[in-house]
Amino acid sequence: MKKVLKEGIQKELKGEITVPGDKSISHRAIMLGSIAHGITEIDNFLTGEDCISTINCFRKMGVDINVSKNKVSVNGVGLNGLKEPSGILDAGNSGTTTRLISGLLAGQSFKSTITGDDSLKGRPMKRIIEPLSKMGAKFLCMNNDGYLPFTIKGGNLKGITYESKVASAQVKSSCLLAGLYADCPTTVVEPSQSRNHSELMLEYFGADIKCHNKTEVSIKPNPRLIGQHVMVPSDISSAAYYMVAGLICEGSDILIKDVNINSTRAGIIRVIQDMNGNISLENIRKQSNEDVADIHVSYSPDMCGTTIGGDIIPTLIDEIPVIAVLATCVNGKTIIKDAAELKVKESNRIDTIVNGLDAMGANIKACDDGMVINGGVPLFGAEITTKKDHRIAMAFAIANLVCKGSVILDDGDCVAISFPDFYDKLDIIS
Numbered sequence: 001m002k003k004v005l006k007e008g009i010q011k012e013l014k015g016e017i018t019v020p021g022d023k024s025i026s027h028r029a030i031m032l033g034s035i036a037h038g039i040t041e042i043d044n045f046l047t048g049e050d051c052i053s054t055i056n057c058f059r060k061m062g063v064d065i066n067v068s069k070n071k072v073s074v075n076g077v078g079l080n081g082l083k084e085p086s087g088i089l090d091a092g093n094s095g096t097t098t099r100l101i102s103g104l105l106a107g108q109s110f111k112s113t114i115t116g117d118d119s120l121k122g123r124p125m126k127r128i129i130e131p132l133s134k135m136g137a138k139f140l141c142m143n144n145d146g147y148l149p150f151t152i153k154g155g156n157l158k159g160i161t162y163e164s165k166v167a168s169a170q171v172k173s174s175c176l177l178a179g180l181y182a183d184c185p186t187t188v189v190e191p192s193q194s195r196n197h198s199e200l201m202l203e204y205f206g207a208d209i210k211c212h213n214k215t216e217v218s219i220k221p222n223p224r225l226i227g228q229h230v231m232v233p234s235d236i237s238s239a240a241y242y243m244v245a246g247l248i249c250e251g252s253d254i255l256i257k258d259v260n261i262n263s264t265r266a267g268i269i270r271v272i273q274d275m276n277g278n279i280s281l282e283n284i285r286k287q288s289n290e291d292v293a294d295i296h297v298s299y300s301p302d303m304c305g306t307t308i309g310g311d312i313i314p315t316l317i318d319e320i321p322v323i324a325v326l327a328t329c330v331n332g333k334t335i336i337k338d339a340a341e342l343k344v345k346e347s348n349r350i351d352t353i354v355n356g357l358d359a360m361g362a363n364i365k366a367c368d369d370g371m372v373i374n375g376g377v378p379l380f381g382a383e384i385t386t387k388k389d390h391r392i393a394m395a396f397a398i399a400n401l402v403c404k405g406s407v408i409l410d411d412g413d414c415v416a417i418s419f420p421d422f423y424d425k426l427d428i429i430s
Contacts, residue, residue: 003412005400006430007381010253013401015429019239021046021070021232021419022260023167025110026170027096028201029230030054031177032184033074033102034063035082036205038227042072044258045232048418050094060085061112064336071369076227076393079314081182084110088149091116093388093417094099095345096170099128100150100198103174106137106154107181115149119346120389125150128174129161135178159221166341167314169195169264176202176209179219187218192311195264197290204289206230234291238419240268240319241394242429246297248329248402253298254429255282261293267315269295272321273304275330305332305375313338318345321395324353327373328362329402346417347387356384356396360403381405390417397426 021044031054033040045051047070055065055072055362062083064075082104091097091114098114102125105112117122126146129139138153159182164171172188176198179186193214202209205228208220239256246254261269261281277300305327308316316323320339327334342349350373354366359382363374381403386393388411397415400407415422 001411001413002139003409005407005409007406011249013245013249013429014253016243016255016257016430017425019234019242019259019365019425020048020419022235023048023237024051024053024096024195024197025201025230025232025260026101027054027123028197029232030058030072030074030202031100031287032205032225033076033227034044034058035079035104036076036225036227037078038076040074040076040229040230042074042232043068043070044234045072046235046418048416048420050097050174050417053092053094054097054101056228057089057097060087060089075371076409079222080211081371082108085112088268089114089346092121093117093120095120095123098125099170099174100177102128102132102152103177105152106132106135106178107157109155111151111153113149113151120267120415121148123147124344127166127168127171131160131164131175134160134162135182135333137178147237152416157182159186161187161189163189164191165176167192167194169198169215173198176217176219180207180221180223182221185218185220187216190215193264194312194314195262197262200289229288230327231288232288233287234258234261235404235418236265236268237318237391239295240322240421241398243268243272243295243297244322244326245401245426247272247300247303248300248326250299256295258292259295261291262293264315266324268319270312271308271316273308274306276300277303305330305373307335307337307417308404309335309337309339309370313341317341318391321349321353322398323390324364324371324373325399328357328364328375328377328379328399330375332375334373334375335366338369340369346387347389347392349389349392352385352389352392353395356392357384359384359397379403383408384410386414388414390414390419394419394422399424
């Protein structure tokens with residue numbers, strides 16, 4: 001549904017807020033809780049549409065999952081207790097659900113079919129089909145093109161060493177989850193380190209998993225996973241919007257509580273520091289095997305452009321839309337490169353970001369693998385095509401805070417995919 005944001009420049013965003021639980025960790029807690037023995041209790045679970053898709057898929061495979069607001073209880077069935085799905089598994093808009101669950105399904109003796117919405121059907125799945133097929137799973141793609149929907153016939157998997165062409169936590173996780181069912185250890189080697197939430201949570205549940213260095217991880221098959229209490233930290237990807245808002249809105253001072261600062265996810269913190277932003281981490285601690293802190297940001301008029309590329313890209317790939325908004329507000333040039341992965345997200349985020357900010361008057365140019373932004377140019381209200389991409393909608397809601405006139409989102413409701421109360425939280429600090 002079209003959403004017209006509040007007209008005019010918002011100033012002095014102040015207060016203390018929390019944002020929803022980490023989406024990546026919420027997905028994985030459901031998956032590992034389902035194949036563990038005993039009960040897994042999950043607090044601060046993200047009840048966005050993507051994570052509900054994961055819950056629904058496992059319910060169709062016989063797992064008893066109870067949800068009460070943001071508390072979830074999973075009655076695990078053990079490593080080999082999943083049942084043939086009672087119908088097609090619908091992953092909705094969630095690439096994480098699709099790619100990770102495919103690894104688990106590759107280890108089952110039954111057939112299962114996965115589909116998704118129109119956006120997800122356009123996202124590439126060959127990147128998981130290739131390694132899982134090498135392990136012995138059989139895929140039948142309805143259009144024979146490596147996209148959803150497809151059917152998986154699993155079982156009798158071989159452990160392999162797979163050298164991934166991309167640094168992708170979803171590819172790595174899919175292989176590691178399949179490796180739980182293989183005949184010998186499975187190893188994944190990446191060109192650079194991707195998010196390591198799967199490794200940390202597998203270890204937390206009792207799997208025998210070893211990281212040989214930052215880019216190589218191995219898992220042994222057939223562990224006895226035990227249900228755990230998982231306290232999901234707040235999602236840094238959701239916190240990023242308020243971090244940027246606090247930096248660019250005059251007089252602002254915001255504390256965001258209990259945020260996941262895992263080093264494989266916290267690239268935006270490094271970028272803000274490099275750009276001379278006022279940001280600090282407080283109350284740093286461990287929570288369910290993850291690093292957590294409170295993030296304090298304040299208005300930073302002396303920020304400058306920077307170059308963002310190389311190994312840092314996988315640690316902030318989902319934050320690039322709002323980083324681009326930040327770059328329009330600082331002094332000098334910001335170059336974002338090595339981010340071609342943006343083209344195969346919920347939308348082609350390079351084109352969607354550049355087209356939207358260009359419509360608002362920004363000095364921005366698209367490149368094959370990123371964009372170049374010359375900051376310090378005033379922004380004006382415009383109608384934004386979101387492509388139903390939640391991160392695009394939220395990024396332009398933040399741009400609206402510093403533009404003249406109103407931003408109009410062609411679909412403001414798509415934020416529910418990861419952050420159902422995004423606008424309400426923004427009102428709290430406005």
